[in-house]
Amino acid sequence: MRTVYLLSLWLHVVAAGVWIGSMVFLGAVIAPVMRRLDTTRSELSRQLWEEVGRRYRIVGWMSLALLFLTGTINIGLRGYRGSDWIEGTLFAGSFGRTLLGKLLLVALLVGLTLWHERRLGSQSLAYASPEEWRRWRRQAAYLGWGMLLLSLLIAGFGLLLARGGFSF
Ligand code: HEM
Numbered sequence: 001m002r003t004v005y006l007l008s009l010w011l012h013v014v015a016a017g018v019w020i021g022s023m024v025f026l027g028a029v030i031a032p033v034m035r036r037l038d039t040t041r042s043e044l045s046r047q048l049w050e051e052v053g054r055r056y057r058i059v060g061w062m063s064l065a066l067l068f069l070t071g072t073i074n075i076g077l078r079g080y081r082g083s084d085w086i087e088g089t090l091f092a093g094s095f096g097r098t099l100l101g102k103l104l105l106v107a108l109l110v111g112l113t114l115w116h117e118r119r120l121g122s123q124s125l126a127y128a129s130p131e132e133w134r135r136w137r138r139q140a141a142y143l144g145w146g147m148l149l150l151s152l153l154i155a156g157f158g159l160l161l162a163r164g165g166f167s168f
């Protein structure tokens with residue numbers, strides 16, 4: 001069982017690294033390059049954003065799904081049962097309260113990710129005027145950095161969880 005637990009924990013940490021790392025790469029490397037392209041070849045930058053968005057969405061949702069799966073397995077391997085989720089006993093004590101805080105932040109993150117995709121998704125980009133396109137790009141950038149900060153906070157909650165939770 002210990003091997004399964006360690007394997008699941010390893011996958012959880014790797015998925016967190018992919019999720020956070022890909023966001024940093026997008027914001028710190030891809031976005032500035034696209035911004036430079038925007039002034040000279042804005043049509044190309046729009047097309048590239050569509051492609052990047054399509055590929056990135058797969059990586060993002062797969063790592064989030066893996067985080068859910070391995071996170072739930074880890075909770076099970078810590079000895080909690082399905083009834084602890086239903087009766088709420090899982091959320092008692094420092095581990096439980098930290099877990100609850102983390103899950104609420106994860107729910108917020110999933111909501112922001114869906115909003116980011118729907119509002120700024122590639123389908124609407126094709127029909128946007130240049131002004132709309134610029135405005136949406138700005139909104140996407142703010143939202144993207146906000147999502148990164150939130151993810152870092154969630155990772156912090158994860159570290160606390162692995163050490164028994166925060167006593168508050
Ligand atoms: C963006 C989403 C998430 C990120 C970035 C994240 C990140 C992390 C990190 C960095 C750790 C610390 C691992 C260690 O120090 O050993 C951790 C632990 C943990 N995470 Fe997550 N996590 C996420 C989502 C979830 C979800 C959705 C669940 C539950 C369904 C979950 C449950 C756990 C548990 C139970 C631990 C403690 C594992 C243990 O020590 O047994 N996480 N997480």
